[in-house]
Every structure is written in structure tokens, then in C-alpha cells.
Amino acid sequence: MLRSGLARSGIAVVGVVGVAVLIFFITRLLPGDPARVAAGQYATDAQVEQLRRQYGLDQPVLVQFGRYMVDFFRLDLGTSIRTGQPVTDELLTRLPATVELGLLALLIAVVLGVGLGVLAAVHRHRVVDKIIQLLVVFASAAAVFWIALLAIYLFVNEWGVFTSPIGRLPRGYAPPDPVTGFYVVDALLAGDLETAGAALRTLLFPAMLLGLHASPSIVKIVRSSTIRALESDYARTSRSFGYPPGSILFHDGLRNALLPVITNIGLVAGFVLAGGNVLIEQLYAWPGIGQYAYDSLQENDLFALRGYVILIGVTYILLNIVLELAYRRADPRVAVAEGR
Amino acid sequence: MKHRTQALIAMASASLLLVAAAGCGGDGAGKKAGAKEVIIAYATDVDTLDPHQLRSEAAYGVVGNIYGTLMQEEYSAPADGVLKYTGKSTLYLAQSATWNKDRTTLTFKLRPDAVFADGRPITSEDVVYSLRRALSDVGYASAIGTWLNISDPEKGIVAVDTSTVDVKVTHYSPLIEKFLAFQLFPMLDRSAAEKAAGSDDPWAAGFFGKDATESGPYVIDSQVKGQSLTLVKNKAFKASDTADAPDRVVVQNMPDPQQAFLALQNGAVDIVTGLTPDLAQAVERDPDLKLYELAYSDVAFLGMNNKDPVLKDARVRRAISHLIPYQTLRDEVMKGYSGAAYGAVPYPMSDALDPTGEKIAYPTDVNAAKKLLDEAGIKPGELSLTLSVQASDTVLRQSAIFIQSALAQAGIALKVNEMNDADFSTNLGKLQMFLDSWYSWGQDSIYQLFFLLKSGVFTNYTGFSDKKLDKLIEQAMATTDPGERRALSRQAQRIVVDQAPWAFLFTRNVLIGAKSTVSGITHSDDANLRYDRLRIAQ
Numbered sequence: 001m002l003r004s005g006l007a008r009s010g011i012a013v014v015g016v017v018g019v020a021v022l023i024f025f026i027t028r029l030l031p032g033d034p035a036r037v038a039a040g041q042y043a044t045d046a047q048v049e050q051l052r053r054q055y056g057l058d059q060p061v062l063v064q065f066g067r068y069m070v071d072f073f074r075l076d077l078g079t080s081i082r083t084g085q086p087v088t089d090e091l092l093t094r095l096p097a098t099v100e101l102g103l104l105a106l107l108i109a110v111v112l113g114v115g116l117g118v119l120a121a122v123h124r125h126r127v128v129d130k131i132i133q134l135l136v137v138f139a140s141a142a143a144v145f146w147i148a149l150l151a152i153y154l155f156v157n158e159w160g161v162f163t164s165p166i167g168r169l170p171r172g173y174a175p176p177d178p179v180t181g182f183y184v185v186d187a188l189l190a191g192d193l194e195t196a197g198a199a200l201r202t203l204l205f206p207a208m209l210l211g212l213h214a215s216p217s218i219v220k221i222v223r224s225s226t227i228r229a230l231e232s233d234y235a236r237t238s239r240s241f242g243y244p245p246g247s248i249l250f251h252d253g254l255r256n257a258l259l260p261v262i263t264n265i266g267l268v269a270g271f272v273l274a275g276g277n278v279l280i281e282q283l284y285a286w287p288g289i290g291q292y293a294y295d296s297l298q299e300n301d302l303f304a305l306r307g308y309v310i311l312i313g314v315t316y317i318l319l320n321i322v323l324e325l326a327y328r329r330a331d332p333r334v335a336v337a338e339g340r
Numbered sequence: 341m342k343h344r345t346q347a348l349i350a351m352a353s354a355s356l357l358l359v360a361a362a363g364c365g366g367d368g369a370g371k372k373a374g375a376k377e378v379i380i381a382y383a384t385d386v387d388t389l390d391p392h393q394l395r396s397e398a399a400y401g402v403v404g405n406i407y408g409t410l411m412q413e414e415y416s417a418p419a420d421g422v423l424k425y426t427g428k429s430t431l432y433l434a435q436s437a438t439w440n441k442d443r444t445t446l447t448f449k450l451r452p453d454a455v456f457a458d459g460r461p462i463t464s465e466d467v468v469y470s471l472r473r474a475l476s477d478v479g480y481a482s483a484i485g486t487w488l489n490i491s492d493p494e495k496g497i498v499a500v501d502t503s504t505v506d507v508k509v510t511h512y513s514p515l516i517e518k519f520l521a522f523q524l525f526p527m528l529d530r531s532a533a534e535k536a537a538g539s540d541d542p543w544a545a546g547f548f549g550k551d552a553t554e555s556g557p558y559v560i561d562s563q564v565k566g567q568s569l570t571l572v573k574n575k576a577f578k579a580s581d582t583a584d585a586p587d588r589v590v591v592q593n594m595p596d597p598q599q600a601f602l603a604l605q606n607g608a609v610d611i612v613t614g615l616t617p618d619l620a621q622a623v624e625r626d627p628d629l630k631l632y633e634l635a636y637s638d639v640a641f642l643g644m645n646n647k648d649p650v651l652k653d654a655r656v657r658r659a660i661s662h663l664i665p666y667q668t669l670r671d672e673v674m675k676g677y678s679g680a681a682y683g684a685v686p687y688p689m690s691d692a693l694d695p696t697g698e699k700i701a702y703p704t705d706v707n708a709a710k711k712l713l714d715e716a717g718i719k720p721g722e723l724s725l726t727l728s729v730q731a732s733d734t735v736l737r738q739s740a741i742f743i744q745s746a747l748a749q750a751g752i753a754l755k756v757n758e759m760n761d762a763d764f765s766t767n768l769g770k771l772q773m774f775l776d777s778w779y780s781w782g783q784d785s786i787y788q789l790f791f792l793l794k795s796g797v798f799t800n801y802t803g804f805s806d807k808k809l810d811k812l813i814e815q816a817m818a819t820t821d822p823g824e825r826r827a828l829s830r831q832a833q834r835i836v837v838d839q840a841p842w843a844f845l846f847t848r849n850v851l852i853g854a855k856s857t858v859s860g861i862t863h864s865d866d867a868n869l870r871y872d873r874l875r876i877a878q
Contacts, residue, residue, distance in 0.1 A: 032762025040395050040480045044798055047477055082395075083387050084549040093565050149598050157606045164608030165599070166592055167567040171379065171608050175564060282595045287566030291595065295385065298732065300762030 008324065012317050019313030020072050023306050024065055032300040038081040055081060055303075068306075077310065078303030082296060087307035091289055095311075096181025097168060098281070098288030101207055102273035108211025109218060109268050114261070116215070117222025118254065124227055132223075136216040144213050144276075148283040151209055162205040163198070165284040173198050206284040210276055214268045221264040225257030232256065258330045266323040274312040376587040378858065378874055379609040381594040386569050389560075390548040391526045392479025397613065398591050400523065402569055404868040405589070407526030408556040408579055410434040410448050410467065411517055413864055415873070421859035422632060423873055429517040432579050433462060433527055433555065443512040443820065450503040453578040456529050457554040464499035469530035471497045471507070478543035481524040487787060488520075489513040512820040518782050522866050529553030557582050557872040558589060568592045571871065585872040601853065604629060610858050610876075613869070615851040616734055617675035623853040632852040632861045635697065637689035637788075638779035639681045640736065641842040642727070642743065643802045645772050650723065657840040659712035661702035664843045665746045673738045677851055681844035683837040684792055691785040691829040693837070701837045701844055709750045720751025728767070728774045731758040736775040739845065743775075768801045776801070777848060781866045785829040786816045793836060804841035 035052040036043075043051075052058045055078075056067060071078060077087035120132040155161045163170035168183050173195055176186040184203060187196035226249075229235060235252040243251075278290035285291075289308060296304035327334045382398035391403045412432035415423035431437060434448045454462040475485040475493045489509035490496040496508040509516065519525065528548070536547030552560055557580065558571035571589040573582055592609055594600035601619045603609045605626060615623060615631075623631040644651040644660065651657060670678045679687055679697035687697035713723070725747075729740045737758065744754045759767070768774065780788040791797060794813050795805040809832050816828040850867055860874040 030762070031760065031766070032764075033766040034762070036766045037762045043480050044483065047480070047482075050477065084390065084393060084545060085388075090565065097566075149596075149602075152599060152602050157602055164603045164606050166379070166381075166594065166603055166608050167564065172377075174562070283599055285567065285592070285594050285596070285599065287564055287593070291385075291566055294595075298761050300760075300766075 008321060012321060015317045016310075016314055019317070020069070020310055023309045023313070024068050027302055027306050027309070028061070030300060030302075030305070034081055034300045034302045037300045051081075055079070057302075072310070077307035080296070080301055080304045082299050082301040082304060087303050090292065090304070091307050091311055094287055094289045094292050097286060098273065098277055098290060100168075100182045100184070100203060101210065101281070101286060101288060102269075102277060104203055104207035105210035105214065105272040105276075106265075106269050108208055109214040109272065110265055112211060113215040113218025113265075113268075114222050114254075117219045118226055118249070120219065120223040121226035121230065121253070122249065124223075129223075132219065136219050139212055140216040144209070144279055145283060147213075148206075148209055148280065151205075152283075155205065163201055165202065165205060165286070167202075167285055167287060168199060169195070169202055170198050206280050206286055210272055210280050213280075214272050214276060218261070218264055218268060221260050222257065225260050226253045229253045229256040255330075259327060259334075262323060262326050262330060266319050266326075269319055270316050274315050376585075376876055377590065378586040378588070378611065378871070378876060379590040379592050380611040380613065380869065380871075381592045381600040381603060381609045383595055383597060383600070383614050385566055385593040386563070386591060388549040389552050390479070390545055391523055391528075392474060392476075392481050392543075393545060393549065398569075398593065400866075400868055401613075401871075402560075402571065402591055403526065404523040404556075404866075405558045405571065405871045406552050406554045406556045406560060406574075407523060407528070408433040408454070408462075408577070409521055409523065409525055409527065411437060411521040412580075413521050413862075413866075415862060415864075418860060421630065421854075422634070422861050422863050423870075424863045425865050429521040432521070437517070439512075444509055446507045446509070446516065447500070448505045448507065450505075451579060452503070454527075454555070455576050455578075457559045457574050457576050459576055460529065460531075462527055462555055463502050463530075464505045465502075466527055466530045467505045468497050468499050469533065470528045471505075471525060473528065473533075473543050474525050476543055478545055484519060484524060484781075487513060487515045487782075489516070511818070514820075514822060514825065515782055515784055515787065518784075518865065522781060523868065527555040529555075557585065561588070566593060580872065582872045584875060586874055586876060589871045589874075604853050604855070607855065610855050611861075611869075611874075612853040615853050617673065617677050617851070620677055620851040620853070621675055623851075628856055630854050630856045630858075632850075632854060633677055634850040634852070634861075634863045634867075635679060635688055636779060636847065636850050636867060637686050637692070637783050638777055638848045638850070638867075639684065639686050640739070640775070640777040640845040640848055641681070641684075642845060643771075643774045643776060643842050644840075645770075646802050646804045646841055648772055650718070650725075651772070653716050654839050655712045655716040656718065656723075657843075658702060659709040659716070659750065660747065660752070661840045661843040662705045662709035662712065663743075663746045663750055663752070664702070664845060665704055665742055666700050666846065667704070668742055668746075669739050670846050673735055673742065674846060674848065677849045679847040679849070681847050683833050683844055684842065685785040685788055685829070685833050685836075686844065686847045689780075689783045689785055689788065691826045691833075693830060693833050697847065702840065704746075706749050713750060713752075721753075723751070724753040724755070726755045726757050726772045728757040728759055728764065728771045730761055730764045730776075732761055733775075733777075735848070736777070740775055769803065771801075774801070775845075779867065783865060785833065786813060786825065789813050789829070789832050789836070790817070793841060802841050804839070806835055806839060809835045 035048050035057055039048045039051050056064055080087050080090055116132050120129045123129045156164050176183060176190050176192060176195055179186045179189050183199035184196050187199055230253045235248055238248045238252050278294055281288045281290035282294055293308040384396035384398045386399045386402055387396040388394050388399055394400055394403060410433055411429040414426045414428045414430045416426055433451060433454045435451045436449045438447045450462060472493045474481045489511055491510050498506050500506055532553050533544040536544040554574055557574055557577050559574045561570040561572040563569040569591045573587055597616050597619055600612045604612045620631055623629045644657050646652050680700050682694035682699040682701055685692050687694050727740055729736050740756045744756055747754045790813050791799045793800055793804050795810050812828050812832040816825045819825050852861055857877040862870045862873050
């Protein structure tokens with residue numbers, strides 16, 4: 001177990017370093033001169049050169065790379081050209097907003113995905129299944145920016161179900177004292193139920209949309225895996241023994257369909273935490289790292305972009321580790337097959 | 341059994357969340373909503389608090405209201421909710437501003453009650469530091485320094501006593517009082533800056549990027565990075581009466597314009613800046629909202645690279661100018677929220693050749709364009725050009741499509757190249773043709789001509805060069821006689837109209853949407869809202 005843990009940690013470290021190296025060279029291919037963009041419209045060539053020197057962009061690529069790697073190992077992601085502040089601090093300040101949104105969206109995606117997937121599998125080729133398939137197609141194909149605006153118009157302006165998305169809290173609420181950075185949790189810790197409720201309502205709206213948008217792949221995987229499991233020999237045997245359908249569904253169906261579902265949930269987690277959130281955070285004025293990345297990309301803020309992508313890379317690597325642990329827990333044969 | 345329990349718990353949790361949300365709907369005012377709070381939505385976040393390094397409009401809005409300046413813009417009495425700039429500057433943190441006889445030294449005496457938010461008096465040393473910093477290379481304002489005629493800030497800006505400062509200029513500049521009212525020249529706390537400065541950061545950019553030494557009507561109360569920044573009234577501020585001003589101003593980041601409009605409609609924000617023409621129309625249709633349409637000389641133009649083998653011929657540039665569907669652009673793209681741009685110095689800029697905002701230098705005329713192309717030896721179908729445009733600028737992107745169709749009428753094939761902002765600004769100066777817009781703070785004709793069309797100036801992105809024009813600009817910069825300056829400016833403008841280095845498309849009006857209960861929108865020279873002038877009807 002210890003050897004396995006060490007091996008996994010080693011692979012993770014190599015992965016993170018590999019991501020950092022790749023990112024350095026990929027971001028160099030982005031169009032636009034970061035120093036020129038940072039200096040702004042009124043800047044003279046001399047001021048642009050000064051900025052280039054200040055950020056070390058005048059150095060040969062290998063020197064820049066060397067400095068970048070040294071800083072990387074010191075967990076220093078550089079200084080944002082756009083804001084003049086340390087990228088690490090800026091990302092960490094915004095990270096809780098993204099994680100809070102991403103985790104709830106993931107929960108919604110999993111609940112919806114597993115629920116609808118099982119329902120479709122149980123009622124396969126019948127009306128319920130057809131309706132779910134239709135919903136899946138709609139959720140996959142609909143443009144998220146259009147759906148988001150339509151949702152705001154209907155659920156906020158017309159029906160008043162949710163509060164207007166102007167950040168993490170509705171108008172008139174002050175953020176709770178930071179403990180975890182998650183507003184709902186922090187407000188609860190402070191015993192401020194009203195703010196906690198307001199934060200939850202504000203959070204739920206974009207999370208539902210993001211969760212809905214992320215759920216189709218889970219629905220499809222759960223449906224097909226469950227159908228396969230329910231048609232397996234052991235499910236047929238259970239039925240011949242007279243076990244109730246619910247028991248067969250959960251023990252023989254879902255449990256045996258779990259491995260591909262876990263894989264898919266891992267991918268969806270990556271999507272909602274780092275990727276799908278960029279557009280949603282823009283549309284819902286959500287102050288997370290997705291919005292930060294978008295702004296940085298617009299202004300070719302090299303260091304901020306690198307910081308963001310490294311963070312995403314690390315997130316994916318961590319998710320992979322979690323997935324492997326989940327595999328072993330869901331199916332002990334995995335550990336046996338690996339000989340550990 | 342265990343799995344079933346887990347699934348049930350997950351479903352129950354989700355249901356609880358849904359119930360919690362559905363049961364508490366509506367856009368309640370919130371428990372901490374104040375009677376005199378204004379939320380202003382900008383399309384950008386506050387990028388930095390450094391008054392000399394900021395680029396985002398939201399940051400300019402904040403900095404413009406937390407720092408006081410020696411002088412301020414004077415506004416007329418409110419009319420239909422708008423306070424219009426009179427063209428004059430009045431005293432603000434300065435008690436007096438006096439020129440010597442030959443107008444080479446401007447002496448400022450500070451108000452005795454001028455203090456920073458922490459109560460520390462603003463001294464002449466603070467003024468000297470602040471003005472020198474503005475003119476240093478720490479930010480882009482140094483380019484504007486040329487226009488103040490201060491040859492050496494170290495020698496030209498000096499403290500006389502604790503509350504008096506002399507500003508020495510080589511010769512009188514008609515722009516100096518106007519520019520000193522801009523937030524590029526805010527009063528900063530020298531002692532705080534010097535404490536934070538280091539050898540690698542002599543102007544304490546790191547400190548001013550995240551901290552403020554407020555000297556204006558508002559102070560920073562709190563900030564949620566990427567979301568909002570809240571200002572409250574500066575109790576120590578005495579330079580103007582802020583009794584009726586909003587107690588709290590929230591500068592809100594709303595990147596999506598449609599979302600910002602929906603938030604305005606449902607009362608989550610009170611003011612939305614930088615509306616697109618489509619949304620301005622929607623605001624006008626809503627009886628609970630009010631549209632403020634403010635005319636500015638923000639000129640949209642099609643720049644033609646004057647070093648390009650084809651475009652260096654003025655006849656080709658004039659032909660292209662004749663092909664532009666000006667009225668269509670103003671009606672279909674700008675939805676009528678625009679003025680005509682007669683030359684590079686459009687109405688309502690000072691000394692503009694067109695005093696009404698309706699004249700067009702090269703009216704749309706396909707036959708005239710074909711004739712000019714023929715004279716230049718270009719047959720229909722022979723010319724193929726590339727027009728670059730920033731993908732983020734919806735108005736100019738739409739304009740490019742109309743221009744593409746219009747040029748096709750004379751047999752010119754136009755490829756539209758949409759670029760991201762960074763790529764576009766990096767390549768300005770190298771592009772064959774591009775769509776851009778420009779607004780000069782100060783709305784001064786010579787300033788505008790200098791930056792955009794004088795030979796060799798770094799912002800002359802078309803590479804246009806005309807010796808006569810250069811000389812006229814230099815003469816205008818040297819003279820202290822306003823009449824002569826005006827005459828020189830008009831001569832220079834005529835050269836630009838004749839040479840057509842750009843096609844002058846239209847001027848963009850600034851469009852602000854507000855709840856009908858909000859008034860006091862400042863039609864200021866620098867297009868910035870003065871939050872202390874805003875009023876909320878109860």
C-alpha cells in the first residue's frame with residue numbers, strides 16, 4: 001500500500017512538472033506581445049521595452065524557462081501583467097468561488113445523471129427512456145450562453161424564482177468573514193442563516209445550469225452500463241431466484257456498472273471545476289478563476305494564464321488520483337489485479 | 341444496501357437544496373440594503389488601484405472618485421438628469437491657482453482643510469510627489485506630460501511652503517488646467533508611498549496597485565476580487581458638499597452586457613455603463629429605466645496603412661471613403677446613437693470643422709469611388725484588401741460586414757480578419773486596414789491630431805506622414821494665442837480631410853442606462869462618472 005502510494009505520488013509529481021513545462025512553451029505561441037498589451041495604448045516603445053525588462057521577457061527563451069521553473073518549484077507563479085499582483089494570490093483568492101460552484105454543479109450533475117440514467121435503463125425503449133434521450137440531446141446541443149441568458153430572463157426577471165446573479169450574494173448582503181472561502185459554509189459557521197440562505201440561492205442558479213450542462217454524458221454512460229449489467233448472467237440468476245427488482249437494480253445493475261460511471265464522473269468533475277465554468281462565470285458575474293482566465297486571455301496576461309493552466313493541470317492530476325482510489329473502493333478486483 | 345443508502349442521501353441533499361432555493365425566491369433588497377446605495381455595473385473588473393497604471397473603466401471609475409485633484413471639472417446645473425461639463429476647471433483641493441504675469445508659473449495653494457482619509461493633512465510635498473509620479477514613466481500618463489509644457493518635473497514642480505506649490509512651464513498650455521482636473525493627477529500620500537517604495541519599485545506601484553491613500557469624496561470599504569468594490573463616503577473630505585451624494589457606491593463587474601441589462605431591469609443594479617446600441621434601445625423601451633445618451637468625439641474610423649503599395653495613393657483612400665455606407669452604419673449598427681465624423685476631429689471636439697455633427701467628408705457615392713479607382717489605374721476586381729477588427733468590439737465587427745458588402749460594389753474584395761484584443765493591439769501599425777476608435781481626454785483638436793496623425797508618433801497607426809500637417813501641429817503646440825491655435829488646427833484638419841488617411845465612420849455616443857430614480861449623470865470630459873454628483877430619488 002505504501003509502495004503504491006509512493007508510486008502514485010511520484011507519477012503525480014512528474015505529471016505536474018510535465019504540465020508546467022508544456023504550458024511554458026504553449027503560452028509562448030499565443031498571439032500578441034504581452035509587454036505591448038500591458039503597456040497600453042499611450043505607451044511609447046521605450047515604456048514597452050521597460051516592461052519587457054521588468055517581466056524578464058527580454059531574456060532568451062531558455063533563461064526565461066529556467067527562471068520560470070525555479071519560480072514554479074517555489075510555488076511562485078509570477079506577477080500578473082494586467083493587475084500587477086502575484087498570480088498565486090489572485091488565483092487562491094478566486095479559487096473558493098469556483099470550487100463552491102463546481103462542487104454543487106458536480107453534485108447536481110451526478111444526481112441528475114445517475115437518476116435519469118437509471119430511469120432510462122429501467123424503462124428502456126419506452127416513453128420515459130425516449131423523453132430522457134431527448135432531454136440529453138437538448139442539454140448537449142443547446143448553446144450554454146443562450147440558455148443561461150434565457151434562464152436569467154425567465155427565472156429571475158419574469159418569475160422571480162432566483163435572485164439576480166451579480167456575484168456570490170444578492171444585492172444588499174455583505175460577504176461572511178472568510179474561514180473556508182465558501183460563502184454558504186462561512187455564513188453558517190458565523191451563525192448567519194440569512195446570509196447562508198442568500199448565498200445558497202445565488203449559488204444554486206449557476207450550479208444548476210452548469211450541472212445540467214454537464215450531466216448528459218453521465219446519463220448516457222449510466223444508462224448503457226446499467227442496461228448491460230441488468231442483462232448479465234448474474235442479474236438473470238438473481239431474477240430466477242426471485243429477488244425484488246429494486247434489489248437487482250442496485251446490487252447487480254448499478255454496482256456492476258460503477259467503474260465506467262466513476263471514470264465519467266471524474267471527467268465531468270474536471271469539466272465543471274476547470275473548463276465549463278469559464279463561460280458560466282462570465283455570464284453569471286461569478287468571481288472565480290474561470291472569469292480570471294477569460295480576462296487574462298483577452299489581455300494576453302502570460303503569467304496569469306500560465307498560473308491558471310497549471311492549476312487546472314494539477315486539478316486534473318489530483319482528480320485522477322481520487323479516481324484510482326475510487327476504483328479500488330468500488331471494485332476490489334482492481335487492487336487484486338494490480339497485485340497490491 | 342449500502343449503495344442504495346448513499347444514492348438516497350445524495351438525492352435527498354439535492355432535493356433539500358432545491359427546496360431551499362425555490363422557497364426563498366425573489367430579488368429581495370437584502371438585509372443590509374441602504375437607502376442611498378448605488379450599484380454601478382461596468383463590463384470590466386477593477387484591474388488595479390494604481391491611478392497611473394489602470395486600464396479598465398471600472399478602475400478609472402474607482403480611482404476617479406477616491407482621489408481628489410487640485411482642480412475639478414465645472415458642471416452646469418442638472419438638466420434632465422445630466423450635469424454637463426462647461427469647459428472650465430474650478431478649484432478642488434486647491435484653494436487658489438494663480439498664474440504669474442507671463443504665465444510661466446502656476447501657483448497652487450492648498451485648502452487648509454485638505455486631508456487624506458486618515459486625517460493627515462495634504463501638504464505641498466504630497467502634491468509635488470503626486471504630480472511628479474504622474475509625469476514619470478511608471479504609467480502611460482507621461483505621454484500626456486508633453487501637453488503641460490513642464491520640461492523637467494524635478495525642477496518644474498516645487499514646494500514653496502507646506503501648502504504652496506509652483507508648477508513651472510516653458511510656455512502657457514491651454515490644456516494644463518483641464519488636464520490637472522483629470523484623475524491622472526490625483527493627490528497621493530507621499531509618506532505612505534515612500535515607505536512602500538524599493539529600489540526595484542521606486543514609485544511604489546506594488547503598493548498603489550492594491551492600496552489607496554484616499555483624498556477624494558469616497559474611500560474603499562471592501563473588495564471582492566473579480567466581483568465588486570464598495571466605496572463609502574469619505575468623512576474627512578471637505579472640498580465639496582457631499583451631503584446628498586450616495587452613502588455607498590458599489591462598482592460591480594458585469595462582463596456580459598445582456599446580463600447587466602437584465603440586472604438593471606430587475607433592480608439588482610442601478611446604473612449600467614457602456615451599453616451596446618441594441619441594449620440602449622431596450623432601455624429606452626422600458627418605462628422604469630432611463631437612457632442617457634451623451635455625445636462625445638469618440639471617433640470610429642477605418643485606418644488605411646499609408647505605407648501600403650496601393651493605399652499610399654490618396655485617390656484609393658478617397659475611393660474607399662466614398663464607398664462607406666455611413667448612414668447605414670449609423671442606423672443599423674449604431675441604431676442612431678451616433679454622430680457624423682467629419683475628419684479626424686469630429687464634433688463636439690474643440691475647434692472641429694463641423695459644428696453640428698452632421699457633415700460627411702466623402703458622402704457614399706459608388707460612381708465617384710469607381711472613377712477615383714479608375715484614375716488610380718485599378719480596374720474592378722483587381723483590388724483585394726484585408727480589414728482587421730477586434731473580435732470583442734461588436735459595433736466595429738458588425739460595421740466590418742457592412743463595409744465588406746459596400747466595397748464589393750466597386751469590385752473590391754475585402755477579407756475581414758477578426759483578431760483577439762492582444763493580437764490586434766500588438767499588430768497595430770502593421771495592419772493593411774483596420775477598424776478602431778479613439779477618444780482623446782480633453783477633447784482637444786491639436787492633441788488628437790498629434791497622437792493620431794503626426795509623423796513618427798507611436799500612436800499614428802496608419803503611418804500617415806504630411807510635412808505641412810506636422811508643421812501646423814508643432815506651431816499650434818507652441819502658440820499661447822487661442823485664436824491662432826484654432827486657425828492652425830482648422831488648416832491641419834482640412835489637410836487630413838483632403839488626404840483621407842482614414843475613412844471617418846462616425847462618432848460613438850456614450851450610452852448609460854439607469855433606473856428612472858437615479859440622476860446626476862456627469863457628461864464629463866473624461867467620460868467618467870462623478871459618484872458624488874449622483875442622486876437617488878426616494
